[in-house]
Amino acid sequence: MKKLLEATTKTQLWKSVFRHGYPDTPRNRTLAVLSNVFLHLHPVKVRRSGIQLSYTWCMGGLTFFLFLIETITGLLLMFYYRPTAELAFQDIMALREHVPIGIMRELHRWAAHLMVITVWLHMYRVFLTGSYKPPREFNWNVGVILLVITLLLSFTGYLLPWDQLAVWAITVGTNMARATPFLGHEGPGAALISFGGLDFVHAGDDVRFGLLAGRFVGEGALLRFYVLHCVGFPLIAATLMAIHFWRVRKDGGISGPL
Amino acid sequence: MADYIKHAVNWLTEPTRYFIGFTLAIILILQFRKFFAKTFVIVAFFVLGAAFLVFAWKDPNFAKIIGKPDNVPIVILLATVVYFSWLSLRKAVINDERIARGEPTLEGDFNKQKVFTWPDLVYTELICLVLFTVALVVWSIVLMAPLEEPAELARTPNPSKAPWYFLGLQELLVYFDPWIAGVLLPSFIIVGLGAIPYVDTNPKGNGYYTFNERKFAIWFFWIGFVLFWVSFVILGTFLRGPNWSFFGPFEYWDLHKLEPMVNVDLSTYFWVNLLDQPRPDNILLREAPGFAFLGAFFLLLPPLLAKTVCRSMFAQIGMVRYQVMMHMLLWFALIPLKMLLRWTVGLKYIVGIPEWFFNV
Ligand code: HEM
Numbered sequence: 001m002k003k004l005l006e007a008t009t010k011t012q013l014w015k016s017v018f019r020h021g022y023p024d025t026p027r028n029r030t031l032a033v034l035s036n037v038f039l040h041l042h043p044v045k046v047r048r049s050g051i052q053l054s055y056t057w058c059m060g061g062l063t064f065f066l067f068l069i070e071t072i073t074g075l076l077l078m079f080y081y082r083p084t085a086e087l088a089f090q091d092i093m094a095l096r097e098h099v100p101i102g103i104m105r106e107l108h109r110w111a112a113h114l115m116v117i118t119v120w121l122h123m124y125r126v127f128l129t130g131s132y133k134p135p136r137e138f139n140w141n142v143g144v145i146l147l148v149i150t151l152l153l154s155f156t157g158y159l160l161p162w163d164q165l166a167v168w169a170i171t172v173g174t175n176m177a178r179a180t181p182f183l184g185h186e187g188p189g190a191a192l193i194s195f196g197g198l199d200f201v202h203a204g205d206d207v208r209f210g211l212l213a214g215r216f217v218g219e220g221a222l223l224r225f226y227v228l229h230c231v232g233f234p235l236i237a238a239t240l241m242a243i244h245f246w247r248v249r250k251d252g253g254i255s256g257p258l
Numbered sequence: 259m260a261d262y263i264k265h266a267v268n269w270l271t272e273p274t275r276y277f278i279g280f281t282l283a284i285i286l287i288l289q290f291r292k293f294f295a296k297t298f299v300i301v302a303f304f305v306l307g308a309a310f311l312v313f314a315w316k317d318p319n320f321a322k323i324i325g326k327p328d329n330v331p332i333v334i335l336l337a338t339v340v341y342f343s344w345l346s347l348r349k350a351v352i353n354d355e356r357i358a359r360g361e362p363t364l365e366g367d368f369n370k371q372k373v374f375t376w377p378d379l380v381y382t383e384l385i386c387l388v389l390f391t392v393a394l395v396v397w398s399i400v401l402m403a404p405l406e407e408p409a410e411l412a413r414t415p416n417p418s419k420a421p422w423y424f425l426g427l428q429e430l431l432v433y434f435d436p437w438i439a440g441v442l443l444p445s446f447i448i449v450g451l452g453a454i455p456y457v458d459t460n461p462k463g464n465g466y467y468t469f470n471e472r473k474f475a476i477w478f479f480w481i482g483f484v485l486f487w488v489s490f491v492i493l494g495t496f497l498r499g500p501n502w503s504f505f506g507p508f509e510y511w512d513l514h515k516l517e518p519m520v521n522v523d524l525s526t527y528f529w530v531n532l533l534d535q536p537r538p539d540n541i542l543l544r545e546a547p548g549f550a551f552l553g554a555f556f557l558l559l560p561p562l563l564a565k566t567v568c569r570s571m572f573a574q575i576g577m578v579r580y581q582v583m584m585h586m587l588l589w590f591a592l593i594p595l596k597m598l599l600r601w602t603v604g605l606k607y608i609v610g611i612p613e614w615f616f617n618v
Contacts (some may be wrong), residue, residue: 046373110394110401113328128473172420
């Protein structure tokens with residue numbers, strides 16, 4: 001057994017992948033982190049409090065983990081789902097009826113709910129430990145945008161099953177946009193934007209119309225939400241997360257008393 | 259006995275009592291934090307909570323609303339927020355005592371040591387990952403994701419609710435028009451959160467839990483997050499039924515339950531009740547009392563507070579920061595203010611100009 005192990009680790013193939021021995025010495029432990037793209041997100045050494053669960057609650061890490069789960073399950077769901085008013089509901093129905101032990105939709109939905117909760121708790125922890133204070137002001141703001149993106153990801157996904165729950169929740173949510181000051185046709189100030197008695201902001205061109213590609217939640221909205229949910233927001237989120245993690249390191253690692 | 263408890267719970271969760279109760283609880287907990295940070299408190303909470311769930315589950319109305327697959331996360335939200343609030347308070351209390359004795363904080367003690375990322379951190383992450391994956395898979399097997407009837411735009415379900423994380427905002431629609439509850443306040447929340455690091459100049463409490471060194475900040479976040487966000491989400495999910503009427507957790511969601519709404523604008527109070535004359539036709543004149551009130555609230559209050567209650571804070575953070583913070587805080591203060599006015603004198607709008615969609 002030991003010989004076999006030795007033989008494998010001596011091959012050119014093995015050595016081309018791993019450039020250090022088993023990480024049980026300081027040197028190898030350092031190399032294990034430095035020579036791995038993913039582990040390289042971390043510094044080589046961390047403060048004890050930074051890995052203490054009762055300090056960080058692990059909520060940022062869990063949020064990221066849930067984001068990965070969403071990416072994988074979402075990708076699988078995309079194979080079976082077509083975003084048209086005619087087919088969307090049928091496809092979801094088929095997922096539930098024809099796939100044995102199909103839990104992809106469940107995983108995707110429950111992990112999405114959880115992700116919203118873990119983002120909130122992460123923000124709560126960061127606030128309560130004062131970790132937004134200098135030098136971490138900027139990263140806190142990256143976080144605030146991530147919070148908004150997380151909610152938008154969840155909101156756009158909510159529409160896709162195209163059942164009563166979905167359509168009406170999005171209707172209630174986007175109805176708010178009608179009342180945007182100046183930009184929504186039922187918002188204060190919208191009537192001021194008119195020329196020669198011609199209203200410029202009306203139900204057919206206000207922000208809500210732009211969001212939904214129509215006057216109500218219809219096929220246009222479904223496609224728009226689908227594209228944003230599957231491509232737009234995940235790309236933005238991934239980019240911001242990269243910045244977020246990078247900044248955690250650059251700002252001196254996870255916060256702790258000086 | 260069982261009926262008695264159910265009635266008591268239904269009575270207690272009526273929005274006015276719910277909100278006041280929640281507020282009092284937070285005040286008590288933060289004031290008597292030494293007591294509430296004890297371990298038996300959290301144990302007692304979860305034991306009693308579990309006992310209540312077991313008891314309440316037999317009630318069909320309760321099981322229907324709490325057991326709805328999409329509502330399970332709200333129960334998790336409640337449990338985790340309570341637990342982590344307690345945990346942070348406990349650490350804050352311990353740290354405050356240590357600081358008072360001149361000892362390093364819990365985190366400070368730990369910090370002198372540094373550990374290798376591999377294996378310590380990587381293994382922690384791995385274990386978290388495996389446990390969570392297992393939990394998610396089990397959850398997904400036990401509970402099916404909901405799917406209702408196909409979308410039909412001609413048939414509005416009652417109640418129509420936004421996704422659960424926005425129900426706090428939907429609850430605000432009881433008191434405000436959409437342009438405030440759905441547009442202005444959310445925008446202010448985002449901008450306000452972003453402004454926090456620049457407004458809070460207190461250098462203490464960076465990287466460890468504490469209460470005494472950041473009293474205002476901690477109060478602010480508990481009230482903002484726990485009370486106005488989390489408790490409203492719970493209220494909106496579990497206690498609001500058809501027509502957004504209130505329903506106790508043991509109450510049947512009756513479509514015909516109507517709550518009488520006789521709310522009156524400030525302008526009516528001023529012109530009709532106080533001056534005993536009809537409201538003027540000129541819109542601006544009609545709403546002048548409301549504008550005067552809002553003007554005083556947003557323009558006079560900040561300098562007034564700066565000279566009195568917030569004197570030391572004003573001196574510490576300076577004009578610009580103070581103004582930014584005050585205006586954010588006043589917008590949020592408008593929420594409980596309007597709630598109180600609604601409950602006590604049935605006030606509808608402070609400024610009510612439906613002609614221009616401008617109602618405050
Ligand atoms: C998709 C959302 C997010 C992800 C995946 C994420 C991930 C992380 C991770 C993994 C850390 C390392 C420490 C920890 O786990 O607590 C971290 C730290 C941090 N996060 Fe986030 N985060 C997210 C959203 C937010 C939000 C909403 C905020 C605040 C509004 C925020 C502010 C911060 C700050 C200031 C730090 C540094 C904390 C410290 O050094 O103690 N993040 N984040």
